[in-house]
Structure formats: C-alpha cells, structure tokens
Amino acid sequence: MSHLSSRGLAAAVGGHTIVSGVDLDVPRGSMLALVGRNGSGKSTLVRALVGLRPPAAGTVAIDGVDLRTLTPRQRATRVAYVPQEDGPPEDLLVGEMVAMGRIPHRPPWAVDAKGEAPLVMEALELVGMADKVDRPCQHLSGGERRRVLLARGIAQGADLLVLDEPTNHLDVHHQIQLLETLRALGCTVIAAVHDLQLAAAHFDAVAVLHAGAVHAVGQPADVLTPATVHDVFDVPATQLTDPATGRVHLVLGPGAPVPAPRKVPA
Numbered sequence: 001m002s003h004l005s006s007r008g009l010a011a012a013v014g015g016h017t018i019v020s021g022v023d024l025d026v027p028r029g030s031m032l033a034l035v036g037r038n039g040s041g042k043s044t045l046v047r048a049l050v051g052l053r054p055p056a057a058g059t060v061a062i063d064g065v066d067l068r069t070l071t072p073r074q075r076a077t078r079v080a081y082v083p084q085e086d087g088p089p090e091d092l093l094v095g096e097m098v099a100m101g102r103i104p105h106r107p108p109w110a111v112d113a114k115g116e117a118p119l120v121m122e123a124l125e126l127v128g129m130a131d132k133v134d135r136p137c138q139h140l141s142g143g144e145r146r147r148v149l150l151a152r153g154i155a156q157g158a159d160l161l162v163l164d165e166p167t168n169h170l171d172v173h174h175q176i177q178l179l180e181t182l183r184a185l186g187c188t189v190i191a192a193v194h195d196l197q198l199a200a201a202h203f204d205a206v207a208v209l210h211a212g213a214v215h216a217v218g219q220p221a222d223v224l225t226p227a228t229v230h231d232v233f234d235v236p237a238t239q240l241t242d243p244a245t246g247r248v249h250l251v252l253g254p255g256a257p258v259p260a261p262r263k264v265p266a
C-alpha cells in the first residue's frame with residue numbers, strides 16, 4: 001500500500017480549479033518532487049495533499065485512511081507540512097519555534113511538555129542550527145529561517161514530510177545538505193521544487209504539473225526528458241546519467257558552443 005495516495009484529486013482556490021485529476025501513489029520512504037512553472041499549482045496541490053485545503057474533488061489517503069476522516073491533531077501526527085514562509089510571532093526564539101512542532105503530541109491545553117527539549121535539539125542539529133537555539137527568529141537570514149521551519153517539521157515526528165520549496169533561499173551547500181538530511185531521515189518526502197537539477201539528482205520520482213494537471217509522473221530519467229522539459233518549461237535540456245551513481249543530471253539552456261575569441265587587429 002502507498003504511504004500517500006490521491007485519486008482524482010482537484011484543488012480549487014476562490015472557486016477556480018487550479019489542478020485536477022491528480023492520481024499519485026507515493027511509496028513509504030520514497031521522495032517525490034513536484035515541479036512545474038510559476039503558478040502551475042504546486043503550492044495549491046501541496047496544501048490539498050496535507051488536508052489544509054479540502055479537495056474540490058477526489059480523495060487523499062495516508063496509509064489508506066482518507067484524510068477527511070482524521071482530526072487535525074491525528075493528521076498532524078501523520079504528516080508534517082513545511083510551508084514556504086511562516087510569519088512567526090516576532091519575539092519567538094528558534095527553540096520555541098521548533099517546539100511548536102510538538103504541539104500535536106502535547107496533552108490538550110498544555111503549553112509545553114516534558115522531554116521535548118532533546119527532540120528540539122536533535123531536529124536543530126539535523127539542519128545545522130543547534131547553535132542558534134536561543135536566537136530570536138526575526139534575527140535569522142532567509143536560509144536560516146527555512147532550516148528552522150524544516151526542523152519544526154522534523155520535530156513533529158511524522159514519517160511523512162510535505163514541503164513547499166524547501167531549498168528556496170538556501171546556498172548550494174545547504175540545498176544538497178538538506179536533501180541528504182531528508183534522505184537520511186528515511187521519511188516519505190513530497191516536495192515542491194523549482195530546481196529541476198535537484199529534482200533529477202535527489203528524488204526517486206518527479207511529478208510535472210502543467211496546464212492544471214499532472215503532465216507526467218515517474219522516475220526522473222523517464223519524466224525529465226528533453227521533450228518534457230521543452231514542452232513544459234520551453235527550455236532546451238540534455239539528460240546525462242552519472243555512471244558511478246546512476247543519478248540523472250540535467251544540463252539546461254541552449255548549450256551553444258563558446259565562440260572562439262575574436263582576433264584583435266594589430
């Protein structure tokens with residue numbers, strides 16, 4: 001059975017259907033990238049997949065259980081959603097922000113619970129932010145804030161993480177480190193990403209959103225073909241496979257040969 005599956009899922013905003021007919025099967029422990037052009041509906045779909053937006057049609061199930069049958073607290077122990085941005089209360093410290101991930105596990109009305117501190121520190125260590133546990137969130141850079149949001153998602157303890165553009169604002173070192181951390185966690189991961197090269201090299205499967213539907217879904221090598229990249233993104237692409245790792249790499253852009261330097265007349 002898939003960890004997360006959707007059937008005929010449609011998500012609408014303000015009465016407008018943004019994506020429809022979405023059938024996904026995400027195996028436990030695998031990583032799925034959602035890619036597509038700006039406005040293709042990645043964030044809208046992500047919110048529908050975690051139950052923040054009721055489906056306009058169709059269903060989403062986690063371990064075969066329809067999301068609509070779960071209470072918000074039950075949902076939050078099964079799936080952690082990491083948004084693109086989250087305006088935290090101005091005076092929240094990093095550690096307090098991450099501890100918010102533990103709210104679904106606290107007794108009702110509890111402000112905090114015993115035993116949370118080690119989990120918070122563990123999550124911060126995983127994203128390389130443990131040394132900033134006592135820093136106010138408003139003093140963080142954009143990339144540091146992203147990593148703290150991820151730590152909050154990890155601290156939530158769900159084995160399904162759904163992330164909206166987790167690599168935004170991160171330098172290349174932290175982009176790769178974050179994706180390797182997600183892989184090492186062993187969780188099921190669904191992430192909206194813009195970077196096709198990261199999607200190709202680090203994910204088990206890719207779903208391409210285009211024109212209000214899933215245009216293609218499957219293994220990166222089968223989906224991120226030059227034809228699909230051209231049709232959807234209007235960009236030339238070449239697909240290469242690293243013989244050592246088997247990972248797919250994309251070379252994007254015209255790939256025109258570098259012109260020879262002009263000879264300057266003497």
Ligand SMILES: Nc1ncnc2c1ncn2[C@@H]1O[C@H](COP(=O)(O)OP(=O)(O)OP(=O)(O)O)[C@@H](O)[C@H]1O
Nearest residue numbers: 013014018036037038039040041042043044045192
């Ligand atoms: N609250 C809203 N009211 C009306 N339209 C909305 C609303 N939120 C999103 N949309 C529209 O829905 C479409 C999909 O937006 P969404 O944010 O899901 O796309 P996306 O693929 O995540 O985009 P991006 O890559 O730019 O982040 C866009 O055309 C957007 O303008």
